[in-house]
Amino acid sequence: MLLSIWPNAQQPWTDLVEVTQHADHAGWHAAYVWDHFMGDDGRFGSADVPTLEVTAVLAGLGALTSNLRIAPLVLGNTYRHPAVVANWIATLDHITDGRAVLGIGAGWQVNEHEQYGIELPPPGERIERLDEAITIIRSLLTQDRTTLHGEHHRITDALNEPKPVQARLPILVGGKGDRMLRLVARQADQWNMWSLPPQIVERMAVLDQACGAIGRDVATIHRSTQALVLVTDDAAQAERFVEAAAPRAAIAGPPERFAEVVAEWAAVGVDEVIVPDMALGRGAERLDRLDALKAAVGHAGLGEVS
Numbered sequence: 001m002l003l004s005i006w007p008n009a010q011q012p013w014t015d016l017v018e019v020t021q022h023a024d025h026a027g028w029h030a031a032y033v034w035d036h037f038m039g040d041d042g043r044f045g046s047a048d049v050p051t052l053e054v055t056a057v058l059a060g061l062g063a064l065t066s067n068l069r070i071a072p073l074v075l076g077n078t079y080r081h082p083a084v085v086a087n088w089i090a091t092l093d094h095i096t097d098g099r100a101v102l103g104i105g106a107g108w109q110v111n112e113h114e115q116y117g118i119e120l121p122p123p124g125e126r127i128e129r130l131d132e133a134i135t136i137i138r139s140l141l142t143q144d145r146t147t148l149h150g151e152h153h154r155i156t157d158a159l160n161e162p163k164p165v166q167a168r169l170p171i172l173v174g175g176k177g178d179r180m181l182r183l184v185a186r187q188a189d190q191w192n193m194w195s196l197p198p199q200i201v202e203r204m205a206v207l208d209q210a211c212g213a214i215g216r217d218v219a220t221i222h223r224s225t226q227a228l229v230l231v232t233d234d235a236a237q238a239e240r241f242v243e244a245a246a247p248r249a250a251i252a253g254p255p256e257r258f259a260e261v262v263a264e265w266a267a268v269g270v271d272e273v274i275v276p277d278m279a280l281g282r283g284a285e286r287l288d289r290l291d292a293l294k295a296a297v298g299h300a301g302l303g304e305v306s
Contacts, residue, residue: 001262001302002272003294004030006073006226009052010045011282013060016052019277020061022287023068026294030069032103032274033057035076037112045278047111055088062096071101073192073274074174078107078126079118082133083158086140090164098165101190102137103172106130106180127179128152134171134187141169170222176203185210190222192274196249197264200225204269225265226274227251229258231289241279255289255296262297 005023007016020031035054039045054072062070070092075085085102093100106126107113113120121129132150139146140160148155172190173183184191184207193203204223211218227249230241238252251261262273275293280286 001266001270001297002029002224003262003297004028004032004069004224004272004274005290006032006034006274006276008045008276008278009033009036009054009057010039010049013052013057015282016057017061017064018283019286019290020068021064023290024065026291028068028290028294029272030071030101030274031061031065032071032073033061035072035074035080036109037116040109040111055092058092059095062092062099065096065099067099069099069101070096071172072103074103074105074172076107076109077104077130077133078113078120079116082136082153083140083155083160085133086137086160089137089169090141090160090162093164093166093169094162100164100166101170101172103174103190103192104130104134104137105174123177124179127183130173131183131187134173134183138171138187172222172224178206181207182210182213184221185214185216185218188221190224192224192226194227194249195225196227196251197261197268199249200265200270201268222271223269224272224274225249225270226276227261228279229275229293230279231255231258231292255292256300258293259296259300259302263300263302266302 005028007019023031033054038051039047039049041047058070089100089102129152132152136148136153136155141164146155146158170189172192173188174192176193208218228245230252232238232252233254241252242250251258265273280289
């Protein structure tokens with residue numbers, strides 16, 4: 001099982017670097033950072049807490065680490081032009097010597113669109129835009145020139161140099177609706193959603209069906225998931241945490257409880273589990289908890305943990 005870290009962008013830069021470099025030295029697989037300009041007072045933190053911008057953060061983390069995969073989880077397609085994204089991710093791949101992953105999604109957070117005057121189209125149109133954007137990005141990352149006059153973008157004889165270090169830079173798509181999963185089947189190397197095991201099992205069945213419809217081997221899609229994690233020996237505190245997090249997936253209890261859920265994910269075909277650090281504290285306490293989570297998964301007999 002691959003274990004990855006999701007450091008919160010609403011913390012001081014020095015703290016974010018600390019936890020990411022610890023994961024880099026401790027053998028974790030990847031570091032992911034959200035693409036939001038503010039919280040939403042609900043799913044992703046408080047709107048008035050300072051929030052670091054993801055492309056700058058990832059470039060910095062890429063230069064300050066040696067082993068971790070580095071990725072956004074996930075870029076909002078509504079406010080990032082695909083040609084600009086292609087140039088950025090190719091540069092990040094050079095900064096990291098081939099460790100970049102492009103996570104991208106359709107976009108959803110209302111308040112940042114409203115405040116910045118950015119259009120947030122209806123869900124169906126957002127998925128169409130994302131599909132077209134990924135086609136453009138993939139071409140710009142691999143072809144000498146790209147021309148695409150689509151419904152939403154117009155790219156003409158376009159350059160994107162240098163190309164990434166990786167011959168095929170992985171594209172991760174985040175989402176869980178039926179239409180998004182059909183897009184994943186067509187376009188993605190990797191797929192991500194928030195879940196507990198029963199939830200991802202149901203969505204995997206839809207993805208399997210979508211892959212079957214186009215003749216794609218579903219085993220070629222890397223599957224990752226995450227839930228909020230609280231490390232505690234207080235059963236009442238654990239119960240309150242999970243209840244308060246709903247409908248967001250959450251796990252609370254001693255490290256062994258986390259390992260139990262990871263084993264369930266592994267049994268249904270999840271390849272990678274991502275741990276947000278939002279409820280793990282700060283400083284040495286947080287680093288100790290990350291070490292304990294990783295050790296518990298290793299002790300659970302899930303094979304080599306990285």
